[in-house]
Amino acid sequence: MAFQSLLTNISVEDHSYKFFDLTKLQDSRYVQLPISIRYLLESAVRYCDEFHVKKSDVETILDWQNTQYKSKEIPFKPARVLLQDFTGVPAVVDLAAMRDAVKDLGVDPNKINPVCPVDLVIDHSIQVDSYGNLESLANNQDIEFERNKERFNFLKWGATAFKNLLIVPPGSGIVHQVNLEYLARIVFADENGVLYPDSVVGTDSHTTMIDGCGVLGWGVGGIEAEAVMLGQPISMVIPEVIGYKLTGRLPNIATSTDLVLTITKNLRELGVVEKFVEFFGPGVASLSITDRATIANMCPEYGATVGFFPVDSRTMEYLAQTGRDSHSLKRAEAYLKQNGLFVNYEDPNHAPKFTKVLELDLASIVPCVSGPKRPHDRVSLKNLHTEFNEGLTAKVSFKRFGLKPEDATKEVSFDLHGKQCILKNGAVVISAITSCMNTSNPTVMLGAGLVARKAVELGLSVPPYVKTSLSPGSGVVTKYLESSGLLPDLEKLGYYITGYGCMTCIGNSGPLDEVVGKVIDDNELVVAGVLSGNRNFEGRIHPQVRANYLASPMLVVVYGLAGRVDIDLETEPIGIGKNGPVYFRDIWPTHEEIAHFEETHVKPQFFQEVYASIEKGSDQWQQLSCPKTSLYPWDPSSTYIKKVPFFDGMSHTPGEPAPISNAYALLNLGDSVTTDHISPAGSISRTSPAARYLMSRGVQPKDFNTYGARRGNDEVMARGTFANIRLVNKLASKTGPKTLHVPSGEELDIFDAAAKYREEGHGVIVLAGKEYGSGSSRDWAAKGPFLQGVRAVIAESFERIHRSNLIGMGIVPLQFEAGQNADTLALSGKEKFSIELPGNLKPGATLTVKVSDGRQFNVLCRFDTEVELTYYKHGGILQYMIRKLIEA
CATH class of the missing domain: 3.20.19.10 (Aconitase, domain 4)
Known part of the structure; x- marks a missing residue:
């Protein structure tokens, strides 16, 4: 290796390690590099063999101040790969088919194996079929296994057939929250005792969430991830790095969700596609790791490759709270500090040279949402009702719907299981606390619980036409909601736990009540969904719901109670309680109230209890049987798992x-x-080519499942391409x-x-x-x-x-x-x-x-x-x- 002279000894609690000391390069350019670029440099130095990685690549990264403008190519070898099941199934299908192809070419098929750690979390298969009752979670998990047994069998085979492949079973949580709370290593130690930073590429674009705790990570395609699994470096053009300086503190009424929606709008306007964004400044110190992770999660929405928060003392506190062992934390902190990768956000001397610097005073953040069709279209709360109403009759665009004036004011009275309801444009029919972006953050989740408690105490309820759901990102959320006593308040409003996984945000919001769906279709109403997710592209959340707004979990509950988005929350009551009108200000908790619950009820033991047995899975998972073979025995009758034709005749x-x-x-x-x-995504239309194929194979419409669940079958997927x-x-x-x-x-x-x-x-x-x-x-x-x-x-x-x-x-x-x-x-x-x-x-x-x-x-x-x-x-x-x- 070219840089062996940089290998340096380091002792931590009587354990000896080595690391590549970048300060020994004795190059003044190093201290001026953004921390994210230093991570790229460390990987290049460690892997420099003059074959995959050359000394010239190291020089390209060191000379970042100049090369960032020259489209210079560099290789990068991440430490590990992260998969979720929608993208993970086809990746494992490809690997299995590659084994067959290698065998056909006369070579040992066992050569096909991941060479770095690969973690696959099954989290995209569960849907909100059952909701609004205590049985919802069990019902949805039963349906999930019924629909996906063949896929789960295949993945369980992969876990035993391939080395370095860890499968986290269904029912454990959302991949990015599990990554943040459990999988992230922060600093690796290899078999030779060499330390290096954790870095990851994932087959979900929101892999960037892990940047909130100082792990450099971003989303790649499944194809590119498979190459990394097999030892190939990622080839990338060295990026520009936008420095985003944060100052001040969030005001009492604003949440981290409001902050990230503002940042998303600002960075979209600047244009940061194919660039890194790195956050710095004293305002970062006031943000929790889960606040930072919320901002990093939305990185694909503002278009950057990463939204990176270097490790600081608060990161180490979070890692301790989430159950990481003491020695690994001491080792990580010692290594990062010695290599110039640990920061103090309040130190004015920490000011790397960035391509460009933006600045935001956190005190300027106001409550907001984003929508109705794109996540970067921010709307302040006080303007939402006006913008929505004006958009109903304006020419169709990303914010407008093109209704005729006479249709914009349409109101439909109907009976919903014995209750008289009125549905109109702007009615909220989906109110979902969902997605890794927010459910990983105790502040906004406990805040939602406090909104629910205040609403229940004042006698408010959610209109019966609103489909409510709560899908936590991990079992830890349930534990602190139960400990705080706030879960029953959420349940009283209909927010029962419907599953642990990526649900509404990925389009797994399940069907609306048939009566509600018929009223919407018959009257062509523009109804709304309000969700705490990170995606609201047109047609994604639900095919019958044309307006979808991203909001904090707290606002999800507020709009669920109101039952409509065209409400002026400053002047109009959310509803009529037992003592008269109830306004937004009456049920909104203070930062101090939330902080008290967070300090009291988010306990390290909850993380340890949840993750101690996470790889074991449920009884249903344990009962799955799978073949003990290195080559997968393809079933020609399967409509879920099929050998892909990509390598035929190779x-x-x-x-x-x-x-x-x-x-x-x-x-x-x-x-x-x-x-x-x-x-292909979402449900399979009964009139589509994919439906015709499935019916020709004897599959009834009730068993179509979703495109996501059938990603392991190329016949279905080819027919569902461009089917939106x-x-x-x-x-x-x-x-x-x-x-x-x-x-x-x-x-x-x-x-x-x-x-x-x-x-x-x-x-x-x-x-x-x-x-x-x-x-x-x-x-x-x-x-x-x-x-x-x-x-x-x-x-x-x-x-x-x-x-x-x-x-x-x-x-x-x-x-x-x-x-x-x-x-x-x-x-x-x-x-x-x-x-x-x-x-x-x-x-x-x-x-x-x-x-x-x-x-x-x-x-x-x-x-x-x-x-x-x-x-x-x-x-x-x-x-x-x-x-x-x-x-x-």
Whole structure:
């Protein structure tokens, strides 16, 4: 190794360790680096072998002040990989299929194994089917196992078949909260006693939550994560780092959720895609680790790669509180301090040189929500009712709905199981305390309990048409809510625990009451969901709920009580209690009240009790049986788990990539097409190609389950790609999963059109606008288009993770030149497109697209690094890895 001279001894409680002492570089540039860049530097120094990582890479990172502007490529090897089950199942399916491919090529299949720790938390499979009663949790968990037994069996096989793969069973909590409270190591010690910082990449974009406790982590596609599991470094362009200075303290009425929604709006406006954000300043010292984790969690919503909070003394206090052992904490603190990775936020001398600095006074934060269709569209609480009402009749946009004036004031009276109700536009039909962003934070969870207690004492109740749910991120939340006595108050308002997992925020909000759903559909009402989640993209939370607002758990309860979002909380009563009108101010707790409950009831023993047996799982999990084989015995009749076709017919050496000739545009899309629009998610429509496939295999509609649950079956997923009911495709006559098959003039389901093009021997491409692929990191948003035959995507700009995933599946990402798009170039999408891909293609090359009408235009080829180009030439990152392993 090139930097062995930096290895230094360190003793902690009579234990001897070693570490790569970066201060021994004796380079004045080191102390000026942002802490997040120092983490990248440490990894490069530790792995520098002049093969995967070169001395020139170390110099590139050290010279960050200059190289950040030069699109310089660096390798990064994270310490571990984090998976949730929606993305984890296809990752394990790919690994199992890779074992088969390696065997077919005459090599030992057991070569396919994770080489670093991989943690998979099953948290995305549970839905809010049952709610509003004490049996809800047990009922939902029973339904979860009934629907997902085959998937869970497969994952349990993976835990025994693969080395370095830990499975956290269902019912344990949300992956990011479990990561924060239990899985995060902060500092690793390898088998040789060498210390190094914990870092992680995960197949969920909110992996960034772990940045709140000083672990450098971000979301990647499942494809990229699999490469890391198999020992490949991530290739990345060294990022700019935006310093975000926080000063002051939050005012009494504001919460960390209000803070993060404000930060999200500010950073979105600045533009931080593919950049790091690092927080500093005395205001950070006033924030708890769970407050910081809330801000870090929303990193994908403000668009950055990470939102990083370096380790300080408060981090160590949190780690002790959550049950980490004393020696590992002392070891971590000693190591971080000696390597210049430990900070004091109140020290004015801590001021690394950032690319740019923003500043925010916490005292300026006011209560707010975000919505109704995007998480970065912040609305202050005092303006929500006005903005919503004005948006009802305004032209359709991200904040408006385009109703006719006479429909905007529609009110419908109906009977709901013996109770007379009125439903109108703005009615809250989903009120959900959910998502890792907030349920990890005792301050806002106890705050919600106090709001409930005050409301119950004053005689308020939630209207019967509101679907209420509480899905904690771990069992710790239940313990402190029970200890505080606040859980019964939440239950009296209908907020019974419905499950431990990512539910409403991922679209697992379950069905509305049939009567309520019929009133909404029959009258085309714009009803609302209010949730403490981090995602509210159109069509995501529930197909019948068009307006969705992100809010703190405390405001979730407030709006649940009000039953509508078009309420002026400053002047209108939330409801009529036993002594008359009850206002917002009457039920809002003070910071001091919440702090008292937090200090008294959030106990270290709760974390120790919950996590002592977390890997054991429930009786249902323990009873699952799985084959004891290294190769998975694929069941050809399964509609859940199927061997993927990505490696069929694979050879020892790659062929030359074929040019794209006379390809049709499968879709012509606008701006902000998210992975929710692309990747199959949510329920499976009975009229969809996926439904037709399942019914042909004998699956009844009641057993369709969700696309997420069937991510291990490529036939279902290919048919569900681009199946979002809110997809706006300029080649279709209306919103939804349809497109024009140009040669015939037929309007078909997108999968059927793609299949018809393939039968005719035509390739297809996709035209798109800005921010193509924003949202969650979903590998099926790349795998699905690949299986539909998409060869290239031409967009105005790409979301970082999705561009990487496209390359990983062998799809070419092409970017319009500045100021150009399909509209400015007068492209209808009905043309045919040809693109030459020269054998000597270089990163960042300009290519020419020839149009069948004789025109042509230039595009930027978004292979940003040589490594990305290599993956493409092999047909994808997994094919490259198989060949590398065979070579070895």
